[in-house]
Amino acid sequence: MPTTPTTEAPAATAAGSAPGGDFSDVTRSDASLRRFLHGLPGVDQVGADARAASLGTRSIKTTAKAQALDLAIRMVDLTTLEGADTDGKVRALASKAVRPDPADPTCPSVAAVCVYGDLAATARQTLGDSGVHVAAVATAFPSGRASREIKLADTRDAVAAGADEIDMVIDRGAFLSGRYLEVFEEIVAVKEACGPAHLKVIFETGELQTYDNVRRASWLAMMAGGHFIKTSTGKTQPAATLPVTMIMLEAVRDWRAATGQMVGVKPAGGIRTAKDAIKYLVTVNEVAGPDWLDPDWFRFGASTLLNDLLMQRTKMRTGRYSGPDYFTLD
Amino acid sequence: MSTRIDVRKTYKLFIGGAFPRSESGYSYVVNDHKGAFVANAALASRKDARDAVGAARKAQSGWAGRTAYNRAQILYRVAEVMEDRRWQFVQAVQQSEGLSGSKAERVVDEAVDRWVWYAGWADKLAQVVGNANPVAGPFFNLSTPEPTGVVAVLAPERSSLLGLVSVLAPVIVSGNTAVLVSSYSRPLPAVNLAEVLATSDVPGGVVNILTGKAATVAPWLAAHMDVNAIDLTGVAGDAALATDLEVAAADNLKRVRRAPAAEPDWSAEPGLEPMTAFLETKTVWHPMGV
Numbered sequence: 001m002p003t004t005p006t007t008e009a010p011a012a013t014a015a016g017s018a019p020g021g022d023f024s025d026v027t028r029s030d031a032s033l034r035r036f037l038h039g040l041p042g043v044d045q046v047g048a049d050a051r052a053a054s055l056g057t058r059s060i061k062t063t064a065k066a067q068a069l070d071l072a073i074r075m076v077d078l079t080t081l082e083g084a085d086t087d088g089k090v091r092a093l094a095s096k097a098v099r100p101d102p103a104d105p106t107c108p109s110v111a112a113v114c115v116y117g118d119l120a121a122t123a124r125q126t127l128g129d130s131g132v133h134v135a136a137v138a139t140a141f142p143s144g145r146a147s148r149e150i151k152l153a154d155t156r157d158a159v160a161a162g163a164d165e166i167d168m169v170i171d172r173g174a175f176l177s178g179r180y181l182e183v184f185e186e187i188v189a190v191k192e193a194c195g196p197a198h199l200k201v202i203f204e205t206g207e208l209q210t211y212d213n214v215r216r217a218s219w220l221a222m223m224a225g226g227h228f229i230k231t232s233t234g235k236t237q238p239a240a241t242l243p244v245t246m247i248m249l250e251a252v253r254d255w256r257a258a259t260g261q262m263v264g265v266k267p268a269g270g271i272r273t274a275k276d277a278i279k280y281l282v283t284v285n286e287v288a289g290p291d292w293l294d295p296d297w298f299r300f301g302a303s304t305l306l307n308d309l310l311m312q313r314t315k316m317r318t319g320r321y322s323g324p325d326y327f328t329l330d
Numbered sequence: 331m332s333t334r335i336d337v338r339k340t341y342k343l344f345i346g347g348a349f350p351r352s353e354s355g356y357s358y359v360v361n362d363h364k365g366a367f368v369a370n371a372a373l374a375s376r377k378d379a380r381d382a383v384g385a386a387r388k389a390q391s392g393w394a395g396r397t398a399y400n401r402a403q404i405l406y407r408v409a410e411v412m413e414d415r416r417w418q419f420v421q422a423v424q425q426s427e428g429l430s431g432s433k434a435e436r437v438v439d440e441a442v443d444r445w446v447w448y449a450g451w452a453d454k455l456a457q458v459v460g461n462a463n464p465v466a467g468p469f470f471n472l473s474t475p476e477p478t479g480v481v482a483v484l485a486p487e488r489s490s491l492l493g494l495v496s497v498l499a500p501v502i503v504s505g506n507t508a509v510l511v512s513s514y515s516r517p518l519p520a521v522n523l524a525e526v527l528a529t530s531d532v533p534g535g536v537v538n539i540l541t542g543k544a545a546t547v548a549p550w551l552a553a554h555m556d557v558n559a560i561d562l563t564g565v566a567g568d569a570a571l572a573t574d575l576e577v578a579a580a581d582n583l584k585r586v587r588r589a590p591a592a593e594p595d596w597s598a599e600p601g602l603e604p605m606t607a608f609l610e611t612k613t614v615w616h617p618m619g620v
Contacts, residue, residue: 320581321380323387323556 022259023223030181033220037180040219043211043247052243055286056279065278069313070108072277072305073100074295077135077266079114079303080330081142081234090119093330094126101310101327104317110306111295112165116141117158124162135200136163139190142204142233144169148186155193166190167200169233170217172207180220187224200228200266205244206236214244218251228264234301239269242279249287262291268301274312277305303330340370341517343378343541344524346385347534352542353377360517363428371517374542376550379509382538383554386480386507389535394477394505398453404531405449405503411530412442418522419491426490426516440597441495448499451605455504459606463613470616475609477505478585482551484544484564490516492596494523497563500604502536509538509557511548511564517541545571552578559585559608566593 026036060068078097080089094113101107112133113123120136127134136158140146146154155166168190174182191199201221205214221229229248232239245267252263265288271277277300284292292298307327314322340357342349351357354375362368372378393401412419416438423434456474463471481501486493490513501508512520524539540547544564552560552575560579565572572589579586587607 320553320578321383321550321555323554323582326555 027181027184027223030179033180033184034178037216037219040212040215043215045211048211048243048247052241052246052283055246055283056242058279058282060278060282066313066316068278068281069274069309069316071293071295072274072281072300073309073313074108074111075299076110076306076309077112077114077268077299077301078110078306079234079268079301081114081116081137085116085119087119087122089330090115090122091126092328094123094132096306096328096330097132098127098130100306101313103326104314107310107313111299114165114167114301117154117161117163120158120161120163133165134163135165135167136161137167137169137202137233138163139168139186141167141169141202142235144171145173148189151186152189152193155190159193159195159197163197165198165200165228166194167202167230169202169204170221172204175208175213175217175220180216184220184224187221187226191225198227199225200230200264201226202230202233202268204233204236205231205240206238211243211247214247215251218248219255222251222255222263226263228266228299230266230268230299230301232267232269232301234269237270240267240271240301242283245280246283246287249284249292252292253288262297264297264299265292266299266301271300271302272304272308274305274308277309338369341372341521341541343372343374343382344521344528344537344539345378345382345535346388346538347528349524349528350378350381353381358542360515362425368425368518371521371541374511374540374547376547378540378542379511379547379550379554382509382540383480383482383551383556385535385538386509387556389533390477390480390505390507393502393507393533393536396505398456401503401505402449402452405452405499406446407530408526408532409442409445409449411526412438412445412523415522415526416442419519422518422522423491426513426518427488437492441492444492444495444600445499448503448605451500452503455605455609458602459609459611465615468618470618471613472616473611473613475504475606476612478608478610479506479558480556481506481508481608482548482554482557482560483508483510484548484560484562485510485512485520486563486566486593486596487513487515487544488593489596491519491523493563493593494520496596496600496604497561498523498537500600501561501608502532504605504609506559506608507536507538509540509551511544511551512539512541513564514541514543548575549578552576552584553581555582557582557584559587561587561607562589563587563593565589567591 097110097113109132112135114135115123117136117138120134123134138155138158139151170183203217218229248265284298311322342351352372356373357370358373360368360371419438420434423437460474465471483497520539527537562572566589
């Protein structure tokens, strides 16, 4: 997230300050919001799948691949979201986040460590001033089934514990029943509770049924001021897919064209190989543009992906295939 | 009746229980011993080798975790299916090695018998190479053989079936998984064996068969950090390549079964060495009377 302002960062801060000026009319009532979201052009599902598939066929080799692997490592939100998480596991993961490949000092750090709110303090303590962010999931993750007060308290608690990024889940029930304003207001409220922390809005696209809904959710979250839009919790299948991510990238591109503000995108769950990650990077470049090829604007929510990136990186450096025995499991 | 059009075959690789084409898209012509066209075979590339190692690694713990008795049953079933496809192996051996019909039949018989022989060893190895060690204390001290892991096997160049069975069966019988590079000039018995393995309860990934040049694929297998051992029998006689492979294999301390100076006589009794070459000894101490 842009702690040091880049050229686009002021725009992002503006995105954070209030719903884009042009959209105050839209978000005035449930009816106007519904009219706007349902007025968005529909997604051609077959076309979207085909385009995503064709973007996945690019061949990225040698120096471009080396660059892509390093960029992908810098974009990883190293995630552990399990009931069995312990302080020790989070500490180990945080150490790995700072120095993913202890055998190679040129290997960059990842973008963030993503944990449950109660472990944010542990992660913060280990990460210190390494520059790696602490992301915490909040708002009754992963189902989002809790009252507004509890969700806000959950958020404030995580921020107080040292999280500088909050991953919230939207209320899919409300979204699917068409109560868009409720979802909108909840995002706005959570964003307020975040204070200085950046907000990522998780749609759980696997539960949204259609690509049209993904596009609507993207616009809804951007209008509500989310800094990032994120595909999935990683707890349901299907999680992130290339077409869904592409549709979200189209949304952030269109949003910048309309408002001048940049919003980040984070696919999460199901991205396990370096090859997949590179396909996503190609899609980012082709759909949203090279401005998004930066850890401030694009992230991978992943745990196993990092090891494959490191193995590929080691393969490029040493010229021989590496194996999982040479990298830590978590 | 019209003349029947030839069914020309392009065989594929055997990786993870499936039959993919080579990632490279290349295939090569396989001729019989007289130089007449027989079929095309896939030309494996380094990425096929990488995929095969991945499949072998995935299958390894499950295969080693089966009971020895179950592995014996599965390997015996392989021999059964080989016997069912006898005519096909006889033909392949004849085409590849230029043997007469009766000699080729004898080779196939020996190959099937050898497979049965190795199948029998699955649940007997531990008795023979394991031990209850006498120690100076109130402990049971037991040494048991454990599989080494993923083993790359370079199959002999000349003996296309008996030699193939004689290097493959001893590797997998103890719970290792194998990535086998077949004979380049005589790959058809290996291709037939792949079809046997695919239909005889051997879990996918336990045996992966690559048809192609050992000189191009083997260096990648020898240097691969996730391969635990390599059998260099297939490069017998090529001392320079064998040395290169041994050097590459040293990086992760692979077990190496060294290349002989010339291809051995495969009809000889194999002994235990082909199996024990890919075993690790695990020793546990257990207090007595607890």
